[in-house]
Amino acid sequence: MSAAVRPVIAPAGWSVALHLVLAGLLFVGLTLPQPEAPLEILPIDAMVVDQAVILAASRQRREVERRQAEARRREQVEAEARLEEAERVERAEAERLVEEQRRLELEQATQAKARADAEARRKAEQQAQAKAAAERKRATDDARLRAEREADLRARLAEEEQRTGAAFQGLKAQYIRAIQAHVEQRWFEPPGIGQGASCTVHVMQIPGGEVVGMRFGTCNGGEAMRRSIETAVRNASPLPPPPEPGLFEREIRLVFTPKEQKH
Amino acid sequence: MRRPWWLPLLLFTLAIPRADAQLTVQILRGMAESVPIAVVPLGWDAPGAAPYDVAATVEADLGRSGRFRPLPRGQMLELPHDAAGVDVADWRMLKVDYVVVGQLSPLPDGRFELRYELVQAATGERLLGATLPADRGALKLASHRVSDAIYERILGVRGAFSTRIAYVAVDGPASARGYRLVVADADGANERVAFESPQPILSPAWSPDGRSLAYVSFHSGLPAVYVQTLRTGERTRVSAYSGINGAPGFSPDGSQLALALSRRDGNVDIYVLTLASKELRRLTDDPAIDTEPAWTPDGRSIYFTSDRAGAPQVYRLGLGEGERPRRITFEGSYNARPRVSPDGRELAVVTLDRGAYRIAAVDAERGTLRVLTSGRLDESPSWAPNGADVIYATREGGRGVLAIVAADGRVQQRLAASAGEVREPAWSPFAR
Numbered sequence: 001m002s003a004a005v006r007p008v009i010a011p012a013g014w015s016v017a018l019h020l021v022l023a024g025l026l027f028v029g030l031t032l033p034q035p036e037a038p039l040e041i042l043p044i045d046a047m048v049v050d051q052a053v054i055l056a057a058s059r060q061r062r063e064v065e066r067r068q069a070e071a072r073r074r075e076q077v078e079a080e081a082r083l084e085e086a087e088r089v090e091r092a093e094a095e096r097l098v099e100e101q102r103r104l105e106l107e108q109a110t111q112a113k114a115r116a117d118a119e120a121r122r123k124a125e126q127q128a129q130a131k132a133a134a135e136r137k138r139a140t141d142d143a144r145l146r147a148e149r150e151a152d153l154r155a156r157l158a159e160e161e162q163r164t165g166a167a168f169q170g171l172k173a174q175y176i177r178a179i180q181a182h183v184e185q186r187w188f189e190p191p192g193i194g195q196g197a198s199c200t201v202h203v204m205q206i207p208g209g210e211v212v213g214m215r216f217g218t219c220n221g222g223e224a225m226r227r228s229i230e231t232a233v234r235n236a237s238p239l240p241p242p243p244e245p246g247l248f249e250r251e252i253r254l255v256f257t258p259k260e261q262k263h
Numbered sequence: 264m265r266r267p268w269w270l271p272l273l274l275f276t277l278a279i280p281r282a283d284a285q286l287t288v289q290i291l292r293g294m295a296e297s298v299p300i301a302v303v304p305l306g307w308d309a310p311g312a313a314p315y316d317v318a319a320t321v322e323a324d325l326g327r328s329g330r331f332r333p334l335p336r337g338q339m340l341e342l343p344h345d346a347a348g349v350d351v352a353d354w355r356m357l358k359v360d361y362v363v364v365g366q367l368s369p370l371p372d373g374r375f376e377l378r379y380e381l382v383q384a385a386t387g388e389r390l391l392g393a394t395l396p397a398d399r400g401a402l403k404l405a406s407h408r409v410s411d412a413i414y415e416r417i418l419g420v421r422g423a424f425s426t427r428i429a430y431v432a433v434d435g436p437a438s439a440r441g442y443r444l445v446v447a448d449a450d451g452a453n454e455r456v457a458f459e460s461p462q463p464i465l466s467p468a469w470s471p472d473g474r475s476l477a478y479v480s481f482h483s484g485l486p487a488v489y490v491q492t493l494r495t496g497e498r499t500r501v502s503a504y505s506g507i508n509g510a511p512g513f514s515p516d517g518s519q520l521a522l523a524l525s526r527r528d529g530n531v532d533i534y535v536l537t538l539a540s541k542e543l544r545r546l547t548d549d550p551a552i553d554t555e556p557a558w559t560p561d562g563r564s565i566y567f568t569s570d571r572a573g574a575p576q577v578y579r580l581g582l583g584e585g586e587r588p589r590r591i592t593f594e595g596s597y598n599a600r601p602r603v604s605p606d607g608r609e610l611a612v613v614t615l616d617r618g619a620y621r622i623a624a625v626d627a628e629r630g631t632l633r634v635l636t637s638g639r640l641d642e643s644p645s646w647a648p649n650g651a652d653v654i655y656a657t658r659e660g661g662r663g664v665l666a667i668v669a670a671d672g673r674v675q676q677r678l679a680a681s682a683g684e685v686r687e688p689a690w691s692p693f694a695r
Contacts, residue, residue, distance in 0.1 A: 172286070179288045189293025190418040191330065191651045191671060224419020227383065227390075228293070231360045234385035253287040 171244045178240040179252065187232035189258050190224040197221040198257045199229055204250060209238030221256070229256050296673070297332040298417060300325060301359045304336065305379070306344035306366040313367055315402035317377060317409065321363060324410035324424040327450060328652075329674030331414075334359055346380040346389045354384040361390075361417060365409075374398045377405050381413055390416050407448070423647045424449055427691040428654060429457070429467040429476055430665060434683030444478060446493060449647075449690070451665070451678045457493060467689045468511050476689075477501070477511035477520060488522060490538070501538060507531055510555045514562050521546075521556035521565055533567050533580070546580060547588060553578075555600050559607050566591065566601040566610060575599040577612055577625065592625055594632040600643065603627070604650045604670070611635075611644035611653045622655045624670060635672045645690045646670075654678070654688045 200217035214233050219226060233254065242248050302322040307313035325331035334357060343349050344366045354362050365379030374396050381391035391412055397405035404425055411422030428451075432443045444458040444467060458464065462481035469476060470490070477490045488502035488511045502508045506525030513520060520536045533546040533556045547553040551571035558565055564581050569588070571578075577598050578588040592598035597615035604611070607627065614623040614632060622636040622644045638657040645654050650670060657666045663685050665678040 176286060176288050179286070180290060183288065183290050184292060184294045186295055187290060187293035188295040188298045188330070190420065191669065192418075192420045192649075222419045224417060227417065228298075231298075231383065231385050232290075232293070232295070234355075235358075235360065247286075249286045254290055255287060256290045258292060 168244075168247075171242070172247055175240075175242045175244075175247050178243075179236075179254075182240050183232055183236045183254060186235040187256070188228055190228050193221060193225055193258050197225060198255065199225060201229055201233060201254045201256065203233055203239075203252045203254055205237075205239050205252065206250070207248060209241055211237035211239065217253070225256070229254075297330055298361065299332045299334065299359050300361040300363065300413075300417075301334040301339060301354060301357070302363040303339060303342050303344070303365075305364075305377075307368075308366065309369045314375065314399055315367070315406070317365065317367060317379075317402065317406045318363070320403060320406035321410045321413065324407060324422075324450065325413065327676060328414065328422075328424075329669060329676055330418060346382050346392065349382045349384075349387070351382065351384045351387045359384050361413075363409075363413060370396065375402060377402070377409070379409050381416055403448075403453070407450075418651075420651050421649045421693070423649045423651070423690070423693070426648055426693060427473070428645075428665070428678075428688050429469065429691065430656075430688040431464050431467065431686045432683050433663075433686065444476065444491075446476070457491060457496070458489075458498070465687065466510050467687060468513055469689055469691050470513050471515055471517045471692055473692045473694055477513060479509050479511070488520070490520070501541075502536060512556050512558055512565075514558050515560055516562060521558060521567075523554035523556065523567075533565065535565075535582075546582075549588075557601050557603050557610075559603050560605060561607065566603060568599040568601065577601045577610060579627075591627070591630050592632065593630055598623070598625070598632070601625075602644050602646055602653075604646050605648055606650055609670070611646060611655075613642055613644065622653060622668060624653075624672075633672065635668045635670075636666070636675070638666075641666075643687045645688050647690050648693045654690050656686050656688060 197220055199219035199221045201219075202215050202217055203211055204213035205211050211233060214230070216226065216229075221229075239252070302318045302325070304316070304318045305313065322333040326333045338357060340353050340357065341348075341350065343362075343364050345364055349362050349364060351362075360383070362382045362384060363379060364382070365377065368376045368378070370376050375398070376394055376396055378394040379391070380389055382389055393412065395405055395408065407425035410424040414420065414422030414424070426449045427446055428449055429444065429446045432445050433440060434443075435441045440461060442460050442462065442464040443456045444464050445454050446457050447454040457476060458478070458480070460480055460482040462484070463479075464481075465479040465486075467476050467478040474494065475490050475492050477488060479486050479488055481487075483503075485503065486508045487500050488508050489498050489500050490511075491498040501520060502511070502522055502524065504524050504526050506527065506529055508522065508524055510523040511520050512522075514535075518538060520538060522534050522536055523531055524534050525531045530548075530550060531552045531554055532548055533553045535544045535546055536542070537544075546556075546565065547567070547569070549569065549571050551569050553567050553569045553571070555568040556565045557567070559579075563583070564579050566577055566579050567588075568575050569578050570576075572590065574596050575598065576590055577592040578590050580586060580588040591601075591610070592612065592614075595614050595616065597620075598612045600613045601610045602612075603609075604624075604627075610625040610627055612623050612625055612632075613620055614634060616623070616634050619639045619641075621634050621638060621641045623632045623634045625632050635653065636655065636657070641655050641657045643656045646652075647654065647667075652667050652669055652674075654665060654667050656663055658664070659677070662683075665685050665688050667676045667678060668674070
């Protein structure tokens with residue numbers, strides 16, 4: 001769209017712009033800058049001052065200089081004082097700091113000590129308590145241990161008793177069986193022993209098993225049975241030894257009850 | 264920790280047997296098989312050799328019974344002839360329980376005096392001491408009597424060494440069979456033939472006095488029951504009814520004979536014949552076979568075999584009025600030939616035991632049965648008069664022999680028998 005416009009205005013625009021540029025160049029040429037005049041006042045004017053004025057001025061200048069020195073001095077002193085003060089303040093501050101530090105340290109030390117003391121006391125107390133507890137524990141432990149050991153001993157004794165008892169019974173049964181077999185092997189049971197026949201014989205033996213005596217207790221068997229028993233007992237001497245010496249008995253009761261052979 | 268002071272005390276008390284724990288030992292059964300005995304050769308205080316070795320016979324008797332174990336003579340340390348000379352310590356050392364000593368002396372009348380003593384080695388006690396006179400021919404019997412006395416003194420049961428046995432011997436080929444009724448001493452020696460026949464002889468039975476035998480003979484062609492007096496040989500036919508005449512058994516008083524007869528009806532039943540009057544009384548009347556009657560010692564009942572239940576079993580019939588047979592045996596499928604023990608408490612029977620016929624003892628009251636023998640074909644049991652043994656027939660090497668078993672089954676022995684087949688032994692009663 002603009003392209004369509006631009007060709008319309010171009011010839012006129014370019015001419016105007018050229019004119020303007022030429023006019024400008026001309027103007028610049030006419031107005032070129034010239035060198036600038038000095039602005040400073042020359043000191044020739046001062047040559048005209050009188051002596052008094054010079055003196056006054058000199059005094060005034062000295063006064064000023066004195067005042068200035070004074071001021072400088074005062075200023076210096078003040079500075080020095082200020083410095084001093086500053087230094088003092090600084091020192092004081094330092095001292096205060098040190099003091100503070102020391103106080104703090106002291107305080108800390110004190111506190112530490114207190115703490116340490118407390119700790120020590122606590123520890124001591126703890127130890128004491130522990131010791132007491134240990135003491136108490138030891139005491140109860142001892143009691144318990146004693147009780148335990150006693151119980152254990154009792155248990156062992158009971159067991160021992162039972163075991164000994166059982167062993168005793170076992171050995172006794174063994175002894176009885178040994179005697180039984182020993183006598184039965186030597187007993188010729190006479191034929192025709194009546195049913196229900198039974199004879200008790202008290203046999204006296206001495207250590208070593210030798211039969212030193214015998215007597216009949218209740219006996220409902222006949223003479224042949226008595227004789228057979230007598231012979232069996234005599235022939236059974238010496239009787240077998242007990243498996244345990246404590247089982248030895250001087251008197252043994254033999255009960256001859258023939259097993260019923262008839263139905 | 265220290266042991267409590269009471270510990271050893273306690274252990275000590277444990278070791279002490281309680282007062283009520285006195286050792287009591289039950290002796291249930293004698294295991295000794297036999298009694299060791301020494302029969303010392305008798306002294307002979309006359310010139311020459313002794314006419315008879317009494318000790319040898321006694322030793323043989325006792326040893327054969329199985330209940331004694333005689334000490335061989337060679338082991339004897341001394342040969343005393345009286346109890347005073349018996350050093351019991353020596354005999355005990357030889358493990359001898361009893362010692363028999365004695366002396367044989369000639370008497371002025373030509374007979375002999377047999378003196379013997381029995382000493383118990385354990386105590387030195389003299390248990391027997393006797394003197395018996397005997398002529399030369401009776402020394403053997405006298406020796407058996409010594410054995411009887413020793414047996415009885417030690418075992419409490421009368422010895423049966425002086426008794427006899429009867430049996431039937433069969434010999435010859437089948438075409439020429441010979442049957443003999445033999446009576447011998449209990450040891451099988453001294454055989455005498457009581458009756459001889461080419462026809463079968465069966466079922467010998469002793470009279471209670473031991474003087475007669477009843478038996479069945481076919482010598483007339485038909486079975487008949489005879490009673491024969493042994494000393495005289497006199498023979499009486501007591502039963503020759505038609506049919507079967509068999510299995511005679513004397514009543515305890517000897518006045519009656521129980522028999523198995525078939526008579527006219529052919530049905531075998533039990534009868535009782537009174538010998539003096541010939542009176543016959545029928546006891547059973549059953550279509551089955553009732554046979555082999557045996558009297559109880561009290562004479563009040565008869566045991567017999569009957570197959571009325573289908574197989575032979577033993578029954579008892581009381582002889583009172585109106586009593587009925589009661590079956591006794593129930594164990595096993597076959598129980599026959601009952602023979603009553605002298606005390607009446609047991610029956611010896613033939614039982615079928617695991618395919619074999621064996622001798623068993625049956626409790627007369629309870630009927631329980633105890634097999635005594637172990638043969639294949641054991642037959643014809645007969646009690647020794649002392650009830651200690653049962654003689655029976657068995658087979659050995661294909662031939663019939665006699666054997667003896669103890670009533671408790673512990674001892675068995677074979678009886679020496681002459682050649683030929685031996686059957687149906689019958690043990691005599693004690694001589695009166």
